[in-house]
Amino acid sequence: MNELKNIAVHVQEVAEAISAILEIDVTIITNDLIRIAATGKYKRYIGEQLPSGCSYEYILKNKRPESVIERNLSDRCVNCSFIENCSEIANIGYPILSKENEVLGVIGLIAFDKDKKEYINENLSNINLFLNKLSSLLAGNLKYEETIKTLSLKNKEFSNIANSLEYGVILTDKDKKILNYNKKTLEVLNCRHMDLNNKYIFDIFENINNENLFENNIVSLKEDLNVNNEEFLVKYMVNSLNDDMKSYIYQISKYSNAILNAYNIIDANENINFHNILGQSISIQNTITLAKQISSGNSFVMIRGEEGTGKELFARSIHNSSNRADHPFIKIDCKNIPDNLLEAEFFGYTANNINGTQKQGRIGKFELANRGTIFLDEITSIPLHLQPKLLKVLTENSFHRLGSKEKVNIDIRIISSTSNNLEEALEDGLFMKDLYYKLNVIPINIPPLRERSNDVEIIANSKLKEYCQILNKEQKVFSEDLINIFKNSNWKGNIKELEKVVEYLVNICDEKTIGPNCLPNFFNEFYLDNNIENYENVNTNQKSSLQDLTENFEKKVLSVYLDKYGNSTKSKQKIADLLEINLSTLYRKLYRYEII
Protein backbone atom coordinates (compact mmCIF):
# COMPACT_ATOMS: atom_id res chain seq x y z
CA MET A 1 0.00 0.00 0.00
CA ASN A 2 1.25 3.51 -0.81
CA GLU A 3 2.26 5.30 2.39
CA LEU A 4 0.70 8.62 1.29
CA LYS A 5 -2.71 6.95 1.45
CA ASN A 6 -2.16 6.47 5.19
CA ILE A 7 -2.16 10.23 5.60
CA ALA A 8 -4.74 11.01 2.89
CA VAL A 9 -6.66 13.50 5.07
CA HIS A 10 -3.53 15.42 5.82
CA VAL A 11 -2.51 15.39 2.12
CA GLN A 12 -5.87 16.88 1.16
CA GLU A 13 -5.35 19.64 3.75
CA VAL A 14 -1.97 20.42 2.19
CA ALA A 15 -3.56 20.53 -1.28
CA GLU A 16 -6.24 22.95 -0.07
CA ALA A 17 -3.61 25.15 1.60
CA ILE A 18 -1.47 25.37 -1.54
CA SER A 19 -4.50 26.11 -3.63
CA ALA A 20 -5.59 28.87 -1.24
CA ILE A 21 -2.17 30.51 -1.28
CA LEU A 22 -1.43 30.27 -5.02
CA GLU A 23 -5.02 30.39 -6.20
CA ILE A 24 -4.28 27.53 -8.56
CA ASP A 25 -5.84 24.07 -8.59
CA VAL A 26 -3.79 21.40 -6.95
CA THR A 27 -3.75 17.66 -7.28
CA ILE A 28 -1.63 15.13 -5.40
CA ILE A 29 -1.06 11.65 -6.77
CA THR A 30 0.57 8.54 -5.37
CA ASN A 31 3.44 6.63 -6.99
CA ASP A 32 0.87 4.29 -8.57
CA LEU A 33 -0.88 7.26 -10.26
CA ILE A 34 -3.90 7.38 -7.92
CA ARG A 35 -5.24 10.84 -7.20
CA ILE A 36 -5.45 11.07 -3.41
CA ALA A 37 -6.04 14.81 -3.05
CA ALA A 38 -7.32 17.55 -5.32
CA THR A 39 -8.98 20.95 -5.35
CA GLY A 40 -11.34 22.52 -7.84
CA LYS A 41 -12.31 20.62 -10.93
CA TYR A 42 -10.46 17.46 -10.05
CA LYS A 43 -11.82 17.11 -6.54
CA ARG A 44 -14.50 14.72 -7.70
CA TYR A 45 -11.85 12.44 -9.24
CA ILE A 46 -10.13 11.74 -5.93
CA GLY A 47 -9.43 8.03 -5.66
CA GLU A 48 -9.28 7.54 -9.42
CA GLN A 49 -6.37 6.47 -11.55
CA LEU A 50 -4.67 9.04 -13.83
CA PRO A 51 -4.42 8.19 -17.53
CA SER A 52 -1.38 6.24 -18.63
CA GLY A 53 1.33 8.22 -20.38
CA CYS A 54 0.43 11.44 -18.54
CA SER A 55 3.16 13.92 -17.70
CA TYR A 56 3.29 12.86 -14.01
CA GLU A 57 4.52 9.42 -15.07
CA TYR A 58 7.78 11.08 -16.19
CA ILE A 59 8.17 12.76 -12.84
CA LEU A 60 7.63 9.46 -10.98
CA LYS A 61 10.20 7.83 -13.21
CA ASN A 62 12.85 10.58 -13.23
CA LYS A 63 12.24 11.88 -9.68
CA ARG A 64 12.62 15.42 -11.02
CA PRO A 65 10.14 18.33 -11.26
CA GLU A 66 8.65 18.92 -14.67
CA SER A 67 6.42 21.59 -16.15
CA VAL A 68 4.22 21.56 -19.21
CA ILE A 69 3.64 25.10 -20.37
CA GLU A 70 2.49 24.53 -23.99
CA ARG A 71 0.47 21.36 -23.84
CA ASN A 72 0.29 20.79 -27.53
CA LEU A 73 4.02 21.33 -28.02
CA SER A 74 5.20 19.25 -25.06
CA ASP A 75 6.61 15.84 -25.76
CA ARG A 76 5.43 14.93 -22.20
CA CYS A 77 1.86 14.90 -23.45
CA VAL A 78 2.15 13.09 -26.77
CA ASN A 79 1.79 9.63 -25.23
CA CYS A 80 -1.04 10.59 -22.88
CA SER A 81 -4.17 8.49 -23.47
CA PHE A 82 -6.32 11.45 -22.33
CA ILE A 83 -4.83 14.10 -24.53
CA GLU A 84 -7.92 14.57 -26.66
CA ASN A 85 -10.15 15.27 -23.65
CA CYS A 86 -7.68 17.13 -21.41
CA SER A 87 -8.66 20.71 -20.56
CA GLU A 88 -5.37 21.56 -18.79
CA ILE A 89 -3.37 24.11 -20.66
CA ALA A 90 -0.33 24.06 -18.37
CA ASN A 91 0.85 22.22 -15.30
CA ILE A 92 3.79 21.84 -13.03
CA GLY A 93 4.60 18.70 -11.05
CA TYR A 94 6.99 18.18 -8.15
CA PRO A 95 8.04 14.74 -6.83
CA ILE A 96 7.48 13.85 -3.16
CA LEU A 97 10.66 12.04 -2.13
CA SER A 98 11.39 10.13 1.05
CA LYS A 99 14.64 10.54 2.96
CA GLU A 100 15.86 7.40 1.22
CA ASN A 101 15.11 9.10 -2.12
CA GLU A 102 12.17 6.85 -2.87
CA VAL A 103 9.46 8.57 -4.88
CA LEU A 104 6.16 8.53 -2.96
CA GLY A 105 4.02 10.66 -5.27
CA VAL A 106 3.72 13.99 -7.09
CA ILE A 107 2.25 17.39 -6.19
CA GLY A 108 0.77 18.99 -9.29
CA LEU A 109 -0.42 22.56 -9.95
CA ILE A 110 -2.80 22.91 -12.87
CA ALA A 111 -3.80 25.85 -15.02
CA PHE A 112 -7.10 25.64 -16.84
CA ASP A 113 -6.98 29.23 -18.23
CA LYS A 114 -4.43 31.59 -19.68
CA ASP A 115 -3.95 33.78 -16.57
CA LYS A 116 -3.00 30.83 -14.44
CA LYS A 117 -0.73 29.54 -17.19
CA GLU A 118 1.09 32.82 -17.25
CA TYR A 119 1.29 32.92 -13.50
CA ILE A 120 2.95 29.52 -13.54
CA ASN A 121 5.26 30.45 -16.32
CA GLU A 122 6.39 33.70 -14.67
CA ASN A 123 6.88 32.23 -11.17
CA LEU A 124 8.25 28.85 -12.10
CA SER A 125 11.35 28.93 -9.93
CA ASN A 126 9.53 30.33 -6.84
CA ILE A 127 6.74 27.78 -7.20
CA ASN A 128 9.29 25.00 -7.49
CA LEU A 129 10.97 26.22 -4.31
CA PHE A 130 7.62 26.31 -2.53
CA LEU A 131 6.70 22.83 -3.76
CA ASN A 132 10.08 21.54 -2.69
CA LYS A 133 9.34 22.61 0.91
CA LEU A 134 5.86 21.11 0.81
CA SER A 135 7.14 17.87 -0.62
CA SER A 136 9.66 17.58 2.28
CA LEU A 137 6.91 18.46 4.72
CA LEU A 138 4.68 15.68 3.41
CA ALA A 139 7.50 13.13 3.44
CA GLY A 140 8.36 14.24 7.00
CA ASN A 141 4.75 13.84 8.05
CA LEU A 142 4.76 10.39 6.65
CA LYS A 143 7.79 9.50 8.75
CA TYR A 144 6.14 11.07 11.78
CA GLU A 145 2.95 9.11 11.15
CA GLU A 146 4.95 5.92 10.80
CA THR A 147 6.89 6.61 14.00
CA ILE A 148 3.66 7.29 15.89
CA LYS A 149 2.17 4.04 14.64
CA THR A 150 5.28 2.05 15.52
CA LEU A 151 5.31 3.65 18.95
CA SER A 152 1.63 2.87 19.48
CA LEU A 153 2.23 -0.74 18.50
CA LYS A 154 5.22 -0.95 20.83
CA ASN A 155 3.15 0.63 23.56
CA LYS A 156 0.43 -1.97 23.05
CA GLU A 157 2.95 -4.79 23.00
CA PHE A 158 4.58 -3.62 26.22
CA SER A 159 1.27 -3.15 27.93
CA ASN A 160 0.20 -6.65 26.88
CA ILE A 161 3.48 -8.07 28.14
CA ALA A 162 3.09 -6.18 31.42
CA ASN A 163 -0.48 -7.43 31.83
CA SER A 164 0.49 -11.03 31.22
CA LEU A 165 3.12 -11.01 33.98
CA GLU A 166 2.60 -12.95 37.17
CA TYR A 167 3.76 -10.04 39.30
CA GLY A 168 2.76 -6.43 39.66
CA VAL A 169 4.68 -3.75 37.74
CA ILE A 170 4.53 -0.05 38.61
CA LEU A 171 6.13 2.65 36.46
CA THR A 172 7.00 5.97 38.09
CA ASP A 173 8.56 9.20 36.89
CA LYS A 174 11.87 10.48 38.19
CA ASP A 175 10.21 11.81 41.33
CA LYS A 176 8.67 8.37 41.97
CA LYS A 177 5.18 9.54 41.06
CA ILE A 178 3.13 6.63 39.72
CA LEU A 179 2.58 6.92 35.95
CA ASN A 180 1.26 3.50 35.10
CA TYR A 181 0.87 -0.04 36.44
CA ASN A 182 -0.23 -3.41 35.12
CA LYS A 183 -3.47 -5.19 36.04
CA LYS A 184 -1.71 -7.67 38.32
CA THR A 185 -0.59 -4.82 40.60
CA LEU A 186 -4.14 -4.27 41.84
CA GLU A 187 -4.54 -7.97 42.55
CA VAL A 188 -1.16 -8.41 44.26
CA LEU A 189 -1.63 -5.34 46.47
CA ASN A 190 -5.34 -5.99 46.90
CA CYS A 191 -6.12 -2.32 46.23
CA ARG A 192 -8.15 -0.13 43.85
CA HIS A 193 -7.17 2.29 41.07
CA MET A 194 -7.88 5.22 43.38
CA ASP A 195 -5.28 3.92 45.83
CA LEU A 196 -2.57 4.27 43.17
CA ASN A 197 -3.62 7.08 40.84
CA ASN A 198 -1.77 10.37 41.46
CA LYS A 199 0.24 8.75 44.25
CA TYR A 200 3.94 8.41 44.85
CA ILE A 201 5.59 5.06 45.48
CA PHE A 202 6.28 6.09 49.09
CA ASP A 203 2.52 6.60 49.56
CA ILE A 204 2.05 2.89 48.88
CA PHE A 205 4.93 1.13 50.60
CA GLU A 206 5.97 1.59 54.18
CA ASN A 207 9.70 1.00 54.18
CA ILE A 208 10.85 0.96 50.61
CA ASN A 209 14.61 1.10 50.26
CA ASN A 210 15.69 3.34 47.43
CA GLU A 211 19.36 2.53 47.55
CA ASN A 212 19.41 -1.13 46.71
CA LEU A 213 18.79 -1.19 43.00
CA PHE A 214 18.09 -4.66 41.63
CA GLU A 215 17.97 -6.04 45.16
CA ASN A 216 14.81 -7.50 46.56
CA ASN A 217 13.35 -5.26 49.24
CA ILE A 218 10.90 -6.84 51.65
CA VAL A 219 8.32 -4.16 52.31
CA SER A 220 4.83 -3.83 53.67
CA LEU A 221 1.96 -1.57 52.63
CA LYS A 222 1.09 1.72 54.32
CA GLU A 223 -1.30 1.32 57.19
CA ASP A 224 -4.47 2.37 55.36
CA LEU A 225 -3.85 -0.16 52.56
CA ASN A 226 -2.64 -2.88 54.85
CA VAL A 227 -5.61 -5.24 54.94
CA ASN A 228 -3.95 -8.63 55.20
CA ASN A 229 -0.74 -7.62 56.85
CA GLU A 230 1.20 -9.16 53.99
CA GLU A 231 4.76 -8.49 52.97
CA PHE A 232 5.92 -7.87 49.41
CA LEU A 233 9.10 -8.40 47.50
CA VAL A 234 9.90 -5.25 45.56
CA LYS A 235 12.73 -5.03 43.07
CA TYR A 236 13.29 -1.87 41.11
CA MET A 237 15.11 -0.73 38.04
CA VAL A 238 16.00 2.69 36.64
CA ASN A 239 15.41 3.73 33.04
CA SER A 240 17.51 6.75 32.28
CA LEU A 241 18.54 8.88 29.30
CA ASN A 242 19.95 11.65 31.44
CA ASP A 243 19.31 13.11 34.90
CA ASP A 244 16.05 14.68 33.82
CA MET A 245 14.75 11.94 31.61
CA LYS A 246 14.48 9.17 34.09
CA SER A 247 11.79 6.72 35.20
CA TYR A 248 11.58 3.71 37.51
CA ILE A 249 10.03 0.28 37.19
CA TYR A 250 9.00 -1.51 40.39
CA GLN A 251 8.41 -5.26 40.22
CA ILE A 252 6.15 -6.46 43.00
CA SER A 253 5.19 -9.92 44.21
CA LYS A 254 3.75 -11.29 47.42
CA TYR A 255 6.64 -12.44 49.55
CA SER A 256 5.03 -15.74 50.49
CA ASN A 257 4.19 -16.50 46.83
CA ALA A 258 7.67 -15.65 45.65
CA ILE A 259 9.26 -17.99 48.15
CA LEU A 260 6.70 -20.68 47.47
CA ASN A 261 7.28 -20.44 43.73
CA ALA A 262 10.97 -20.85 44.30
CA TYR A 263 10.19 -24.00 46.31
CA ASN A 264 7.92 -25.36 43.63
CA ILE A 265 10.59 -24.88 41.02
CA ILE A 266 13.20 -26.65 43.10
CA ASP A 267 10.83 -29.25 44.44
CA ALA A 268 9.23 -31.25 41.64
CA ASN A 269 6.74 -32.84 43.97
CA GLU A 270 3.54 -32.92 42.02
CA ASN A 271 4.06 -36.17 40.07
CA ILE A 272 4.96 -38.40 42.97
CA ASN A 273 2.24 -40.78 44.01
CA PHE A 274 1.57 -44.29 45.32
CA HIS A 275 2.16 -45.75 41.87
CA ASN A 276 5.82 -44.75 42.28
CA ILE A 277 6.18 -47.10 45.24
CA LEU A 278 7.36 -50.41 43.81
CA GLY A 279 7.15 -53.81 45.45
CA GLN A 280 4.91 -56.88 45.39
CA SER A 281 5.78 -58.27 48.81
CA ILE A 282 2.89 -58.57 51.23
CA SER A 283 4.61 -56.33 53.78
CA ILE A 284 5.03 -53.35 51.38
CA GLN A 285 1.58 -53.88 49.88
CA ASN A 286 0.04 -53.75 53.38
CA THR A 287 1.96 -50.56 54.10
CA ILE A 288 0.75 -48.96 50.87
CA THR A 289 -2.85 -49.96 51.61
CA LEU A 290 -2.67 -48.37 55.05
CA ALA A 291 -1.07 -45.20 53.71
CA LYS A 292 -3.71 -44.86 50.99
CA GLN A 293 -6.47 -45.39 53.54
CA ILE A 294 -5.32 -42.59 55.81
CA SER A 295 -4.17 -40.11 53.17
CA SER A 296 -7.50 -38.31 52.82
CA GLY A 297 -7.77 -37.44 56.54
CA ASN A 298 -6.04 -34.74 58.52
CA SER A 299 -4.54 -36.88 61.29
CA PHE A 300 -0.84 -36.65 61.86
CA VAL A 301 1.25 -39.50 60.48
CA MET A 302 4.55 -40.87 61.71
CA ILE A 303 6.55 -42.90 59.19
CA ARG A 304 9.22 -45.18 60.54
CA GLY A 305 11.77 -47.14 58.57
CA GLU A 306 15.48 -47.60 58.08
CA GLU A 307 17.48 -45.18 56.01
CA GLY A 308 16.48 -45.18 52.34
CA THR A 309 13.33 -47.29 52.72
CA GLY A 310 11.13 -44.66 51.06
CA LYS A 311 9.81 -42.58 53.99
CA GLU A 312 9.79 -39.38 51.99
CA LEU A 313 8.28 -41.18 49.00
CA PHE A 314 5.42 -42.30 51.24
CA ALA A 315 5.01 -38.85 52.78
CA ARG A 316 4.76 -37.18 49.34
CA SER A 317 2.37 -39.86 48.09
CA ILE A 318 0.12 -39.34 51.10
CA HIS A 319 0.13 -35.55 50.57
CA ASN A 320 -0.54 -35.84 46.85
CA SER A 321 -3.48 -38.17 47.44
CA SER A 322 -4.97 -35.91 50.10
CA ASN A 323 -7.26 -32.94 49.67
CA ARG A 324 -4.23 -30.78 50.53
CA ALA A 325 -2.55 -31.75 47.26
CA ASP A 326 -3.12 -28.31 45.72
CA HIS A 327 -1.25 -26.69 48.60
CA PRO A 328 2.43 -26.94 49.46
CA PHE A 329 4.31 -29.99 50.66
CA ILE A 330 7.24 -28.61 52.59
CA LYS A 331 10.04 -30.79 53.89
CA ILE A 332 12.07 -29.74 56.91
CA ASP A 333 15.29 -31.64 57.25
CA CYS A 334 15.56 -31.57 61.06
CA LYS A 335 18.83 -33.51 61.04
CA ASN A 336 20.84 -31.20 58.82
CA ILE A 337 19.69 -27.80 60.06
CA PRO A 338 21.75 -26.52 63.00
CA ASP A 339 19.80 -26.51 66.30
CA ASN A 340 19.99 -22.74 66.67
CA LEU A 341 18.52 -22.13 63.21
CA LEU A 342 15.73 -24.66 63.32
CA GLU A 343 13.26 -22.42 65.16
CA ALA A 344 13.66 -19.66 62.55
CA GLU A 345 13.32 -22.29 59.83
CA PHE A 346 10.05 -23.39 61.43
CA PHE A 347 8.47 -20.04 62.24
CA GLY A 348 10.46 -17.33 60.38
CA TYR A 349 11.37 -13.95 61.83
CA THR A 350 10.40 -10.34 61.32
CA ALA A 351 12.48 -7.53 59.86
CA ASN A 352 14.29 -5.59 62.55
CA ASN A 353 16.69 -2.79 62.90
CA ILE A 354 19.71 -3.75 64.97
CA ASN A 355 22.35 -1.04 65.53
CA GLY A 356 21.00 0.88 62.58
CA THR A 357 21.35 -2.14 60.28
CA GLN A 358 18.20 -3.20 58.60
CA LYS A 359 17.80 -6.97 58.75
CA GLN A 360 15.30 -8.40 56.36
CA GLY A 361 12.55 -10.62 57.70
CA ARG A 362 12.06 -14.19 56.59
CA ILE A 363 9.00 -16.30 56.23
CA GLY A 364 9.04 -19.64 58.06
CA LYS A 365 8.19 -23.01 56.60
CA PHE A 366 5.08 -23.40 58.77
CA GLU A 367 3.66 -20.25 57.19
CA LEU A 368 4.62 -21.39 53.70
CA ALA A 369 3.00 -24.77 54.18
CA ASN A 370 -0.31 -23.27 55.26
CA ARG A 371 -3.20 -25.48 54.12
CA GLY A 372 -0.67 -28.07 52.98
CA THR A 373 1.61 -30.64 54.60
CA ILE A 374 4.86 -30.33 56.50
CA PHE A 375 7.19 -33.30 56.35
CA LEU A 376 9.33 -33.24 59.47
CA ASP A 377 12.21 -35.51 58.44
CA GLU A 378 14.16 -37.19 61.27
CA ILE A 379 12.21 -35.77 64.18
CA THR A 380 14.52 -37.17 66.83
CA SER A 381 16.94 -34.43 65.77
CA ILE A 382 14.60 -31.65 66.94
CA PRO A 383 16.40 -30.11 69.92
CA LEU A 384 14.73 -30.56 73.30
CA HIS A 385 14.23 -26.82 73.86
CA LEU A 386 12.21 -26.53 70.64
CA GLN A 387 9.96 -29.54 71.27
CA PRO A 388 7.53 -27.84 73.73
CA LYS A 389 7.19 -24.86 71.33
CA LEU A 390 6.42 -27.19 68.47
CA LEU A 391 3.87 -29.04 70.58
CA LYS A 392 2.20 -25.74 71.50
CA VAL A 393 2.01 -24.63 67.86
CA LEU A 394 0.54 -27.95 66.80
CA THR A 395 -2.01 -27.81 69.60
CA GLU A 396 -3.05 -24.19 69.05
CA ASN A 397 -2.69 -24.11 65.26
CA SER A 398 -0.97 -20.75 65.46
CA PHE A 399 2.45 -19.27 66.16
CA HIS A 400 4.43 -16.03 66.25
CA ARG A 401 7.31 -15.22 63.95
CA LEU A 402 10.48 -14.71 65.95
CA GLY A 403 10.58 -11.08 67.04
CA SER A 404 6.88 -10.54 66.43
CA LYS A 405 3.87 -10.42 68.71
CA GLU A 406 1.47 -10.99 65.89
CA LYS A 407 -0.27 -14.34 65.77
CA VAL A 408 -0.19 -16.29 62.49
CA ASN A 409 -2.94 -18.89 62.16
CA ILE A 410 -2.13 -22.05 60.28
CA ASP A 411 -3.83 -25.17 59.05
CA ILE A 412 -1.25 -27.86 58.39
CA ARG A 413 -0.94 -31.61 58.50
CA ILE A 414 2.28 -33.01 59.89
CA ILE A 415 3.88 -36.13 58.54
CA SER A 416 6.98 -36.93 60.54
CA SER A 417 9.63 -39.55 59.98
CA THR A 418 12.41 -41.25 61.84
CA SER A 419 14.89 -43.97 61.09
CA ASN A 420 16.11 -44.02 64.69
CA ASN A 421 15.09 -45.90 67.73
CA LEU A 422 12.48 -43.47 68.97
CA GLU A 423 11.64 -45.56 72.04
CA GLU A 424 15.22 -45.20 73.21
CA ALA A 425 15.02 -41.42 72.74
CA LEU A 426 11.77 -41.37 74.74
CA GLU A 427 13.31 -43.48 77.47
CA ASP A 428 16.41 -41.29 77.63
CA GLY A 429 14.25 -38.16 77.83
CA LEU A 430 15.57 -36.85 74.53
CA PHE A 431 12.14 -36.74 72.95
CA MET A 432 9.04 -35.38 74.71
CA LYS A 433 6.40 -38.03 75.24
CA ASP A 434 3.55 -35.56 74.65
CA LEU A 435 5.00 -34.49 71.34
CA TYR A 436 5.43 -38.13 70.40
CA TYR A 437 1.74 -38.81 71.13
CA LYS A 438 0.73 -35.73 69.17
CA LEU A 439 2.74 -36.78 66.11
CA ASN A 440 2.24 -40.52 66.24
CA VAL A 441 -1.51 -40.70 65.62
CA ILE A 442 -1.09 -42.94 62.60
CA PRO A 443 2.11 -44.95 62.67
CA ILE A 444 3.35 -46.35 59.37
CA ASN A 445 6.28 -48.78 59.36
CA ILE A 446 8.18 -49.41 56.17
CA PRO A 447 9.92 -52.80 56.08
CA PRO A 448 13.62 -52.89 55.13
CA LEU A 449 14.52 -54.24 51.70
CA ARG A 450 16.33 -57.31 53.02
CA GLU A 451 13.04 -58.51 54.52
CA ARG A 452 11.41 -58.43 51.12
CA SER A 453 14.07 -59.81 48.83
CA ASN A 454 11.41 -60.63 46.24
CA ASP A 455 10.98 -56.89 45.65
CA VAL A 456 14.67 -56.47 44.85
CA GLU A 457 14.38 -57.72 41.27
CA ILE A 458 11.36 -55.52 40.46
CA ILE A 459 12.96 -52.42 41.94
CA ALA A 460 16.40 -53.09 40.44
CA ASN A 461 14.92 -53.62 36.95
CA SER A 462 12.73 -50.55 37.22
CA LYS A 463 15.62 -48.34 38.37
CA LEU A 464 17.77 -49.83 35.57
CA LYS A 465 15.20 -48.74 33.00
CA GLU A 466 14.95 -45.31 34.63
CA TYR A 467 18.73 -44.70 34.73
CA CYS A 468 19.29 -45.96 31.17
CA GLN A 469 16.81 -43.29 30.10
CA ILE A 470 18.20 -40.58 32.36
CA LEU A 471 21.77 -41.27 31.26
CA ASN A 472 20.77 -41.68 27.64
CA LYS A 473 22.11 -45.24 27.33
CA GLU A 474 20.67 -48.17 25.43
CA GLN A 475 18.29 -50.29 27.52
CA LYS A 476 20.30 -52.87 29.46
CA VAL A 477 19.37 -55.95 31.50
CA PHE A 478 20.79 -57.52 34.63
CA SER A 479 22.14 -61.06 34.42
CA GLU A 480 20.47 -63.67 36.58
CA ASP A 481 23.68 -64.03 38.64
CA LEU A 482 23.66 -60.36 39.44
CA ILE A 483 20.01 -60.37 40.43
CA ASN A 484 20.78 -63.29 42.76
CA ILE A 485 23.62 -61.36 44.34
CA PHE A 486 21.28 -58.38 44.75
CA LYS A 487 18.63 -60.57 46.34
CA ASN A 488 21.07 -61.94 48.82
CA SER A 489 22.64 -58.63 49.76
CA ASN A 490 22.05 -56.90 53.02
CA TRP A 491 21.14 -53.43 51.61
CA LYS A 492 21.82 -51.49 54.76
CA GLY A 493 20.95 -48.31 52.86
CA ASN A 494 17.87 -50.02 51.40
CA ILE A 495 16.38 -48.75 48.15
CA LYS A 496 18.46 -45.59 48.20
CA GLU A 497 21.57 -47.77 48.17
CA LEU A 498 20.24 -50.16 45.51
CA GLU A 499 19.43 -47.12 43.39
CA LYS A 500 23.01 -45.82 43.66
CA VAL A 501 24.48 -49.21 42.72
CA VAL A 502 22.20 -49.36 39.66
CA GLU A 503 23.20 -45.83 38.66
CA TYR A 504 26.87 -46.79 39.01
CA LEU A 505 26.40 -49.92 36.87
CA VAL A 506 24.58 -48.07 34.08
CA ASN A 507 27.42 -45.57 34.03
CA ILE A 508 30.32 -47.95 33.84
CA CYS A 509 29.07 -51.11 32.18
CA ASP A 510 29.13 -51.02 28.38
CA GLU A 511 27.61 -54.43 27.79
CA LYS A 512 23.94 -54.90 27.22
CA THR A 513 23.74 -57.53 29.96
CA ILE A 514 25.17 -56.27 33.22
CA GLY A 515 26.81 -59.07 35.19
CA PRO A 516 28.55 -59.34 38.59
CA ASN A 517 31.93 -58.50 36.98
CA CYS A 518 30.80 -54.86 36.75
CA LEU A 519 30.06 -54.55 40.44
CA PRO A 520 32.14 -51.95 42.22
CA ASN A 521 34.78 -53.21 44.64
CA PHE A 522 33.06 -51.64 47.59
CA PHE A 523 29.97 -53.66 46.74
CA ASN A 524 31.90 -56.97 46.60
CA GLU A 525 33.45 -56.25 49.93
CA PHE A 526 30.14 -55.23 51.38
CA TYR A 527 28.52 -58.32 49.93
CA LEU A 528 31.28 -60.62 51.21
CA ASP A 529 31.29 -59.01 54.60
CA ASN A 530 27.61 -59.04 55.00
CA ASN A 531 26.37 -62.04 53.17
CA ILE A 532 28.68 -64.98 53.09
CA GLU A 533 28.72 -65.02 56.80
CA ASN A 534 25.09 -64.07 57.04
CA TYR A 535 23.38 -67.23 58.10
CA GLU A 536 20.05 -65.46 58.46
CA ASN A 537 19.59 -65.95 54.75
CA VAL A 538 19.22 -69.72 55.15
CA ASN A 539 15.74 -70.70 54.13
CA THR A 540 14.52 -72.69 57.10
CA ASN A 541 11.22 -73.63 55.50
CA GLN A 542 12.87 -75.57 52.75
CA LYS A 543 13.56 -79.24 53.38
CA SER A 544 17.33 -79.60 52.76
CA SER A 545 20.03 -81.74 54.30
CA LEU A 546 22.83 -80.00 56.17
CA GLN A 547 25.22 -81.28 53.51
CA ASP A 548 23.14 -79.67 50.74
CA LEU A 549 22.97 -76.39 52.61
CA THR A 550 26.69 -76.42 53.32
CA GLU A 551 27.54 -77.23 49.72
CA ASN A 552 25.24 -74.51 48.51
CA PHE A 553 26.93 -72.05 50.75
CA GLU A 554 30.37 -73.24 49.64
CA LYS A 555 29.36 -72.82 45.99
CA LYS A 556 28.12 -69.32 46.71
CA VAL A 557 31.38 -68.37 48.46
CA LEU A 558 33.48 -69.64 45.56
CA SER A 559 31.32 -67.81 42.98
CA VAL A 560 31.63 -64.55 44.83
CA TYR A 561 35.41 -64.89 45.14
CA LEU A 562 35.69 -65.74 41.45
CA ASP A 563 33.56 -62.70 40.62
CA LYS A 564 35.74 -60.53 42.73
CA TYR A 565 39.23 -61.80 41.91
CA GLY A 566 38.72 -63.26 38.44
CA ASN A 567 39.10 -66.63 36.76
CA SER A 568 42.79 -66.70 35.80
CA THR A 569 45.20 -69.26 37.27
CA LYS A 570 46.84 -66.47 39.26
CA SER A 571 43.46 -65.39 40.63
CA LYS A 572 42.61 -68.93 41.60
CA GLN A 573 45.90 -69.23 43.45
CA LYS A 574 45.02 -66.03 45.33
CA ILE A 575 41.55 -67.35 46.19
CA ALA A 576 43.03 -70.66 47.37
CA ASP A 577 45.47 -68.74 49.57
CA LEU A 578 42.73 -66.53 50.99
CA LEU A 579 40.51 -69.48 51.74
CA GLU A 580 43.50 -71.45 53.07
CA ILE A 581 43.04 -74.46 50.81
CA ASN A 582 45.24 -76.11 48.19
CA LEU A 583 44.94 -74.98 44.63
CA SER A 584 44.04 -78.55 43.66
CA THR A 585 41.25 -78.61 46.28
CA LEU A 586 39.90 -75.36 44.86
CA TYR A 587 39.91 -76.81 41.31
CA ARG A 588 38.17 -79.97 42.52
CA LYS A 589 35.42 -77.93 44.13
CA LEU A 590 35.01 -75.65 41.12
CA TYR A 591 34.59 -78.66 38.85
CA ARG A 592 32.19 -80.25 41.23
CA TYR A 593 30.02 -77.16 41.44
CA GLU A 594 30.40 -76.57 37.72
CA ILE A 595 31.55 -73.02 38.17
CA ILE A 596 34.85 -73.21 36.35
Ligand SMILES: Nc1ncnc2c1ncn2[C@@H]1O[C@H](COP(=O)(O)OP(=O)(O)OP(=O)(O)O)[C@@H](O)[C@H]1O
Ligand atom coordinates in the same frame (compact mmCIF):
# COMPACT_ATOMS: atom_id res chain seq x y z
N1 LIG B 1 9.27 -48.74 47.11
C1 LIG B 1 10.00 -47.94 46.34
N2 LIG B 1 9.89 -48.03 45.02
C2 LIG B 1 10.65 -47.27 44.21
N3 LIG B 1 11.55 -46.38 44.64
C3 LIG B 1 11.70 -46.25 45.96
C4 LIG B 1 10.94 -47.01 46.87
N4 LIG B 1 11.29 -46.65 48.12
C5 LIG B 1 12.24 -45.71 47.99
N5 LIG B 1 12.48 -45.46 46.70
C6 LIG B 1 13.48 -44.53 46.15
O1 LIG B 1 14.62 -44.59 47.00
C7 LIG B 1 15.18 -43.31 47.22
C8 LIG B 1 15.16 -42.98 48.70
O2 LIG B 1 13.81 -42.83 49.12
P1 LIG B 1 13.37 -41.82 50.27
O3 LIG B 1 14.22 -40.61 50.24
O4 LIG B 1 11.92 -41.68 50.20
O5 LIG B 1 13.79 -42.68 51.51
P2 LIG B 1 13.92 -42.17 53.00
O6 LIG B 1 13.55 -43.33 53.85
O7 LIG B 1 13.14 -40.93 53.20
O8 LIG B 1 15.46 -41.89 53.05
P3 LIG B 1 16.32 -41.21 54.25
O9 LIG B 1 16.19 -42.12 55.42
O10 LIG B 1 17.71 -41.20 53.68
O11 LIG B 1 15.76 -39.86 54.46
C9 LIG B 1 14.33 -42.36 46.42
O12 LIG B 1 14.95 -42.14 45.17
C10 LIG B 1 13.03 -43.09 46.22
O13 LIG B 1 12.38 -42.71 45.05
